Structure formats: structure tokens, C-alpha cells
Amino acid sequence: MILHIYTIIHTLISLAAIFTGIVVLFGMLAGNRLDCWTKWFLTTAVLTTVTGFFFPFHGFTPAIGLGIISLPFLALTIFARCSKHLAGAWRWIYAIGAVICLYFNLFVLVVQLFEKVPALHAMAPTQTESPFKLTQLVVLIVSTVLAIVAVIRFRPEPASAADGESPSI
Numbered sequence: 001m002i003l004h005i006y007t008i009i010h011t012l013i014s015l016a017a018i019f020t021g022i023v024v025l026f027g028m029l030a031g032n033r034l035d036c037w038t039k040w041f042l043t044t045a046v047l048t049t050v051t052g053f054f055f056p057f058h059g060f061t062p063a064i065g066l067g068i069i070s071l072p073f074l075a076l077t078i079f080a081r082c083s084k085h086l087a088g089a090w091r092w093i094y095a096i097g098a099v100i101c102l103y104f105n106l107f108v109l110v111v112q113l114f115e116k117v118p119a120l121h122a123m124a125p126t127q128t129e130s131p132f133k134l135t136q137l138v139v140l141i142v143s144t145v146l147a148i149v150a151v152i153r154f155r156p157e158p159a160s161a162a163d164g165e166s167p168s169i
Helices: 002-029 035-052 062-083 090-116 116-122 130-153
Strands: none
Touching: 002 090, 002 116, 002 130, 035 062, 035 090, 062 130, 090 116, 090 130, 116 130
């Protein structure tokens, strides 16, 4: 029962990370900082990764591997945003890092959808079939293109108190 509740909480946090990440990405594409949304995206992305480590497991799993890979990207993205304030090269490091963090969550979403949705599971029961691979490839390509566009278009003005959003993140 507790594991079921924990799974629901983890899933809700993950969905919040995906939703806020998409909002932040569209903000970057428009050249906007969206400080408050960014705070929620990075917080929920970290929580998603960290809570993923507390599921019962035996041995090394792909989910643990992705969590381990995700943490340095999250740390670098947060560092670029909070400590370096998007100055110089840290602007594009942040933009790419944020999209990579969103991509990791989307990757897991696709895995979960193919595991849990009966129609998708029937098309790719072992997740080695073409529909699963093609879906993951599309998510990767779209994420890559959006990361490139975000790097080009995200040139925000420094945060100010007049913006009504917190300049801390």
C-alpha cells in the first residue's frame, strides 16, 4: 500500500516536471526567463530523479542508470542558472541542460506509456520493437532540434524585481 502511494506521488512529481519543463522550454524559445516556472521545473526534475532512487530494486537497473546520468545534468543546469546567472556561455549550457533534463523525463514517460497503456504495450511488449524505437527516436530528434533553437533564441534580459518574479533562479 505504501509503495503504491509512493509510486503515485513519484508519478505526479514526474508529470509536474514534464509540464513545467515544457512551459520553460517554450519560454526559452520565446526568449523569456520564466523564473517562477523554472524554479518549479528544476525542483520537480530533481525530486523526480531523487525519488526514483527509493524504489525497491535488486541490482543495477536502466532506471538507476538514467537517474545517475541525470543528476550531473541537473546540477550543471542549476549551477548555470543560479550561480552563474546565465552569463556568457552559461546561457547556452543552461538551455541545453534544461532540454536534456526534460528529455530524460520524456524518455521515461514513453517507457512507462509503452509498459502501462495496453494498446501501446501490444505494439511493443518488450520495448525492442519498431513502434517503441521510432517513438523514442522522434522524442530525441524533437528534443535535439528544440535544444538548438532554444540556444539560438534564449537571450533573456537579466531578472529584475519589477518583473514580479524571483531573480534567484
